[in-house]
Amino acid sequence: MSELFKHKYWLIWAVLFVPEGVSGQWTARLDSLLARRESPGAVVLIQQNGRTLYRRAAGYARLDTRKPMTTGSALRMASVSKQFTAMAVLLLEKEGRLKLDDPLSRYLPESKRPVTLQQLLTHTSGIPDYEERMDTTWRRQLLDRDVWDLLKKDTVTYFRPGTAFRYSNSAFCLLSLVVEKASGMPYAQFLQEKIFRPLGMTHTFLYEERAGHPERALGYARNREGKIADSDQSLTSATRGDGCVYTSADDYLRWHEALSRNQLIDMSEKVRGRVFPFPDHPGYGYGFGWFTAPGGTFFHSGSTCGFSNVVIRRGDLLILFFSNLADSHAFFGKVLGVLDAALAPGTDWEMLHRLTN
Template sequence: MSTPTQTIQQAIDAVPRRYRGPGGALAVIKDGRVIGKRVWGYADQSRRIPVEPSTQFPICSITKQFVCGLMLDLERHPTSAMAAKGDVQKQFTDTLHDMLPLAREGLTVQNLADMQSGIRDYWALTTLWGAKPDDEFLIERDCPPMLEKTKSFHFKPGTEYSYSNVNFYLLGRIIERVAGEPLGKLLEERILKPAGMSTAFLCPNTAHHPPPCVGYEGNENVGFFDAVNRMEWSGDAGLVASLDDMIAYEQYLDQLYADPSSWYHTTAKPTTFSDGNTAGYHYGLGHMKANGIEMIGHGGALRGYRLNRRHVPGERLSVVVMFNHEADASAAVDDILRAALTQSNVDSNPIEPAPAWYGTYLDEATQLAITVTKSQRPGEVLITYGTHLESAPLKMTDTHSGKTRTMDGCISDDTLYIHRITENRKLSARRLTPREKELAEPNLAGAYYCEELDSTFHCTGEAGMFYGTFDGYLGKGIVTAMKYVGDDVWLLGCPRGLDASAPGDWTMVFHRNENGAISGFKIGCWLARGLDFVKRN
């Protein structure tokens, strides 16, 4: 019989085979000690440079929890200049109001840190502003117009969760303005050095990541090729760190968590929405539960990279996985945790889904399309919002109902009901029915304008094959194909954007005037929804 250590090692050894790609690194830390560690493959395939424990990876959105830790440390231990000005939280709030006038309509700094702001994600919106996937995006040049065009929320702050990188871009700038020092310097002095992360540093420009590590797009079918990244992050992401750095970080957090007064213990506590329901995100950390065991952590993604770290405080257990390719790092962490916690991944007696599940639906509240398709595994259906596949398939509890750890769903006749627990939102979506006359709508082509974004959409084509592209302050975007899904609803493909993951399919719900002619549309994806375009010609 295998010992727990052998079981964990078997799970570690399976990761390179199961999540195939150029290279990777991972570690398992228990009770402050490394109990499993592996690096494999190549940091740079063309130069034959292997991955080492010291190889620096961009850790992407894992940076967010570092920024929150810094913010809390500054509140508790302000600089002398901050202390002289009085209440630090008020300084943060006043700076937020100066940077974003919209914030005066009920937005708080805490909403930013908890992804409850209701602000649309700017990396998604860059598509509507005319950015091409490989374009350059710079903080000083391109972010001020972005903030100027942030004029509304897509839900009331505090009521829901919606991932938005604007939140942490703002937090980074707020910290810099209040403290009067660069974000990278503050992170180094107050978080990285105390954690023993000797080679980690803030590298905002993704084109300037330190060698030798290269991120790779592609797969074994088409081959792996160098990913192009030319955008700047700072606050929403930007740290680079090695596996050795991340091990030191996990050991540091293990010590901090034992102290109830520490900033990490504060960030690791759950929070709520304004209605009192438990929220699944707090201070840059996702909160989740698997088989009754509480976990906290975060993933990171950039074109060519996927990373994930997870901490199980009750077990003093952490797992870090770092890929320089686009395999599912979160799933790899799940595999290792399952072995470490001796949990089974076997489903018994799967329930076959009712045929009524399958089809495309429109959620009336968000005006977003939802597609339900068959899973390759029995007892499951796959639910997709645009091209954003949920992190886990919906597992049937009976033929018409199912659940995951973050979502419940059921089908009744032609209505799909979904409770997105993490987002604190309940959806009621009607089945869409394709109609031949809408497929070849002669009035669909033309130019459409969104005043709020100062964005123009150009639709071209005929006889059911239409294409779309956007013009905005970032340029003239690429043309992509549109897909008709039913009624007056179309999808506009966006498989690649400036950031990763890309927005996926945008839902376009067209409107008609009193004469039945197309007059405009509402567009959205889960990261940025509820934007109106009016037809000009």
């Protein structure tokens, strides 16, 4: 873990000192970066104190039709989705339908592991990675219920629950099932009715095979020859609680503004009270779909077979990068490099990505 945080103070400088305005030179340099970026597409959005400092898209949402990427294009968020799963759980707690200290067995009676919802939300459950339980017989996309079927057969955990941190996609898949059990409605419906629709997030949805979404960007990756190829779906890209939300930069801005106003719940207060602190790094931790850092900084990245995303938030500041090209997070480093010219030198963006994966 220490390697992940060796440049932690550079991150804080980058987040604390974004200026109130943005110079023409700064904008031009970001424009130049996006113009030189290879297709498919990317979106960069920066907002502070209610002012949009930068909001641009480049490349293509779909290469087959040459449909341009826009700030309204919906991209798969991968692990950035976890914050929506966490919010669903917190809204159910607010309604009195569950408690964070409830055991998982209250909602999934077959559970033999002594883990709580709190531990699932902070990646401290020690539940095994579901990918390790899959075998070569899988021929269809895995769903959250399949994850549970793979995991419910034993009591194994990587460590005693609540004593250590290990990033867990399994935990958030199980949380989506908890949401369904506690709310009495499908997970996707709960998110639409309780989060997306009230916030006006009209281009935000959960992936469903064969469902038509005209603004959905398709995912791509480089093949072994280095050429860009279709890479929209994999066997593990349809699980919901851990990474199946599609959203646009415009919609994510609405989500950011709702979080800043505590429109649904005071997330900052909730995280401060329940975050799991990293023992070797005072001030750092994880809670409710967010890594946390000193100064009230929240961050997360997402990586999947065809998409790359990064979000940094601090109060009213949002720095966002979405792309429909796998393993393209390094481009975000170039964006921060432009910002560093006006902020502080030496930001090590790669630390963000390592925290998420």
